[in-house]
Amino acid sequence: MGQHWKVGDLAKLTGLTVRTLRFYDQIGLFSPSDQTDSGHRLYNESDLSRLQQILSLKELGLSLDEVKSLLDGGQISALEIVNLQMARIKEQIKQQQQLLEQLQHVSKSIQVKAPLTVEDFTGLLQAMKKSHDKLIIERRTSWEHRLDALGNFIVKEHEGTQSEGDKS
Template sequence: MERYWKVGDLSRMTGLTVRTLRFYDQIGLFSPSAQTDTGHRLYNERDLSRLTQIMSLKELGISLEEIKSIVGGKQISPLEIVNLQMTRIKEQIQVQQKLLEQLQHVSKLMQGKAPLEVEDFTQLLLAMKTVHEKPVIQQRTSWEYRLDVLGEVLGEEKEATQSEED
């Protein structure tokens, strides 16, 4: 007989919040295999295996959209995932190296009591901006998506309420 877990059980087992699991279901990333008569989500062993894969990919820094693509049928090998992560890490190292070089340059100027030019600060600020810009853009995109989903849910609830009143 197949074994099933409710969302709360799965949450305790994985360390993910119930809210996260519901969000994954909402965006079509991870949905339960079954439901109770009262609508409670039920997950089986295959679901648990898929969730483990999703969590592993997330740990590698892969975005939810990319993970959805990977687990949703787009064939990608474990080697390709590792190569993707190595490429991302190399990019991060390059950005950090540029920032380090700029900081070292400004430090040398300050230690030598040389006057700092506007260009020195501009280059440093650009290097710092690059380090922080990508995560901010990713966060903004994530929030925009979540707000769109929330808007759809609220719109559906409003329509349902209006239908009940009619």
């Protein structure tokens, strides 16, 4: 028999909150494969694989609805997800390497008391801007997805409240 984790143990293992794992279960994105006799969620190793895929796709900027659709529809394999994540990290490394090279060039010029040229400053500023812009875009996309999810939740809650009012 393989290893199983309760929701609290899985939360500690992954760094996610119990609330997040329960929410994923509630929306049908990530459900436990088993449960104890007393009803506690039990996750196994294949569940961990799905969770890794979910988190990888989220990190790539996809909304939870998009992640669910991709995984449930079998439109993307675990290998494709890993390859996408590797490509993203390689691009980040490339950008950081460019910034590092510009900083090293400016540092050497300052150490030998050589005058810094306009090209030195513009190269450094461009590398910094590229790195900064990428971070800002990722944060904005993340916030947009969160706001969309909140908006959808509010609409569903409002519709649920109206339905209950109609029954009265």
